[in-house]
Amino acid sequence: MFPCIETADEAAHAVRLTRFPSPDSPDGLRGVAGMVRAAAFGMRRDYLQTANAQIAVIVQIESARGIDEVERIAATPGVDCLFVGPADLAASLGHLGDSRHPDVETAMARVLAAGKQAGVAVGIFATDTAIARQYREAGYRMITLSADVTWLLRATRQALQEVRS
Template identity: 45%
Template sequence: MWVCSGSPLVAEICAGSGLDWLLIDAEHSPNGLESILAQLQAVHGYPVQVLVRPPVNDPVLIKQYLDLGVQNLLIPMVHSVADAEAAVAATRYPPEGVRGVGSALARAARWNRVPDYLATAAGTVSVTVQIESAAAVDAVEDILAVDGVDAIFVGPSDLAASMGLLGQQEHPEVRAAVERCLAGAGRADVPAGVNAFSPATAHHYLDAGARFILVGADVALLARGSEGLATAFVRSADGTGPATSY
């Protein structure tokens, strides 16, 4: 599930829920370096995998995330092989990449308490790139072949928008594009995931080869749950139905 609230307490609640993995999001959520660090600390020790999505495919920001101790990155808006190669390079120290060296100052290396961190750091990081445009779908086989891309994740919302189908994630053409990516990943033996809040759609994509999936978000669960309480218990002034705060 998505963790978008920016709250370490909420992140910890989600981490202990029994779910397989969480996505701490900074692209569309109010998360900065300090709140991401606090959430990483809050979920540490729980039996859950954590991915973190930066707001942009930027080597400076990725460097900061890695130094915080982020080990699984979801890089948004990867439209081409060049974008994928840049994402991977940002996670590697020279000469393989462009990551800046600051392990003595970094939580990732436990402030140089991790033996041989500089030599082994690349092996502790996974890079998942987000396929969320028609251009990325067209290039997906080549993106899957980029050395260092560990997985792809398909975002149907932005994909639909790029196809001229804004807000139509369930459109047959969008679903076909998602399935094309899942099939390509299967042939390449690279794990592929997808965002699908509708249970029927989620099961469909799992059957189509998705290896991991996002099926909810902390903020959405709170919004719908609180609305359900209001519907059940809050009445308008005339007693005929739910009151409105507007």
Template identity: 45%
Template sequence: MANQIKSPVVDATGKTRLRESLERAKRGEGPSVGQWLEFPGYSLARTVAPLGEDISIFTLKGLYESNTCWQWILIDTEHGNIDDRDMYLQVGAISTSGVSPIVRIPASEHWMMKRALDCGAHAIMEQAEAVVRACKYRSARWPQGLRGAGAMFAHSAFNQTGRDYLLSANDNVMVCVQIESQKAVDNVEEIAAVDGVDMLFIGPNDLAASMGHVAFDHASIPEVQEAIARVLKAGLDAGKYVGHFALSADVAAAKYKQGFHFVNCGADIVAIAAWMSIEMEKLKSLVSTKADEEKPKEVNGTNGDLDTTEDPKTATEYN
């Protein structure tokens, strides 16, 4: 049942569904697929997260089997209408649906990263390299780690005790660095080489805008596509996962075939607007068809009215 609490991790070590799906994607067994939330609300997240449950869409195509269509849901606090409170609620709703919650934070602020991590995010998406230090607890491997150890909720999203979470979070929480500017593209090889960066993610609209183009035209702009190809190559050469934003199944499939591991398949705001538009056009068509069916047929060349003109012969007979 969709309302049952499910595990967002796949084993006792705390490996998340996100990481498992990315490992599969790297093996060529199908993309790591998720959804994008721009709207706030626990109920919305709780509804979207388990959609497609028990439909093994990739198995049908000879790819990997999955318990859900989505392996992750991204909460967009950068561009979406989602505040700190809603972020906490949505992370909980998503993780208890058996899906990995990812938080895209609005700025490279240490406290923003800490809040997202402490509420249980399985991954953080941000632009700066400094995100790695902010996401790591200080340890022998990460002596420069800046993350505070006071998380009260995060371990629940990993089905762990607080102590186990502290011991494993540096390995389980993923760091996704956004490449959304010309400067980032110019330095992408260096960024990809940073220890602790798990994924490079391309936001094509912001990237195109930063290069002086109309954001929504990115797919037809050679300069932008060349930059995207450079990012993909840098990520693959460094052994990192690479993701690309996609608002449709066609784009998501195309990006996976190009070599990207991580793709969304739409977004809540796009899905709602598209569904409403399609259904309204369908309603107009159905109403128009019904009206045509009920319209009286023409009789004797008139527009549906009976011809009441008297036949001269008949009139004479009755006079």
């Protein structure tokens, strides 16, 4: 996942960073390291031959400039997912702390439309299951549901509530 991608050139560079130099990706810039988890620490002999086709390139769209270029970013060969950052997008659009502002929602709809037009998945972060369901119905195909620290906090609060009652 690449943060704050604002142009098609930046998206293309992100793709290059994920590709090993090979006949199908002669401009690939990915460093060759066989002793990594993805290669089963050297046990997957075909890793260097198959990795380019198996990696997902996710670019975050979280600025006004990124919105202005989102159709070109979505059409960049090798980009698999546009991931919306509503909080950062709100700040960039002049609505710090208000990710539900109509300008932000309009921008998010533009990202969804660009992804659909280009055949690229669009993702977003949801804070709870109700919001995740709304996003799914809106057309988001990759939804990150909360964060580990949020789940731990919820479980801790629930446990404390049970102990105190």
